Amino acid sequence: MLVIGAGPAGAAAAFFLSFLSQGRLSVLSLEKLDRNYDKYHHMCGEALSRKAFEDLAPLEPYAAQFQIRRAVEHWPGDVTLETEADGLIVDRPKFIRNVLDRARKEGCHTEIASAVGISRQQDGYLVRTRDGREFSARCLVGADGWNSLVRRTFFQGGPRLLWAEQFITDAKADPDAMHFYYHQRYRGGYRWEFPHLAGKRVGFTRGAEERPAYLERQGRPIPYGYDKVVSGNACLVGDAAGQANPITFGGIRIGMVAGKMAAEAIANGDLEEYARKWTRSPYASSVYVKAFDSLRGMDDQELFRSVKPFRNGYGRLSGMRALLNGKKYRELYRAYDLGAKWGW
Incomplete structure (x- = not known):
């Protein structure tokens, strides 16, 4: 079993494939990023609800930086709504590495390599990497991000993209709250303000407002609205499958749950089970x-x-x-x- 990509979804798929199969399956995780891994994965609000871990057991919270107790919404007309929340701001790279460490303890092998080509073979797939290596696998899990090679090779079309940018600032933030600002300028999105160890992270739809004074600027597309997750013995999870929620912009929990669903289906010998289960889940609602x-x-x-x-x-x-x-x-x-x- 070969998992391409080791973000939240790929790490979860690698762990659950190894954990559920109890050594029956040979699992390999390929990740192209090495030095830039932390930089890429910090381009995120890094928020996770505690309820996520009910779906991800036996995985547990790790590398939490803030405890989130409140969600505060700011709407036009001077409407401010505050609700209770129960979640965490995590150090996403450290959190993912912990999942990968647990996957390795369950027998998963990991390699740093960039996949540049994939072809079907009679008994599975052959993956070629930039450094000239080749890996073969019976099943393929595409967790390789919004521009997924697996999706472009074996699936039709792609997700819709919402481009967002985020700024790390030294402004003071509420350490226990997430703030959301709704305005027509965000074109269906919103401005978010979450706590950060350096002060505050501020994000919004790209180009929606002037950039604040910042310590670090980050940007990435948020892929959503793609409904095909299985083709033959290949499947997609996380950003590769466009599974981010376009209402919350959340993707960590959703991608990890999808990785677990895919792993369960592969371990049960029926990859289509993942497609059926995903489509029926509240994570994939067309609403x-x-x-x-x-x-x-x-x-x-x-x-x-x-x-x-x-x-x-x-x-x-x-x-x-x-x-x-x-x-x-x-x-x-x-x-x-x-x-x-x-x-x-």
């Missing part, structure tokens, strides 16, 4: 993309109208009022509800 497309067309007045029923806080009464009076936004409300539970 997220529909809601995002709706948000992209909203100006500040309509954003305010959509949140107006909740202006005094979220609760059962405000939820009933919203459903009764805001039929136009029901799908949006459903997406936000699901996203809060499953999107980070």
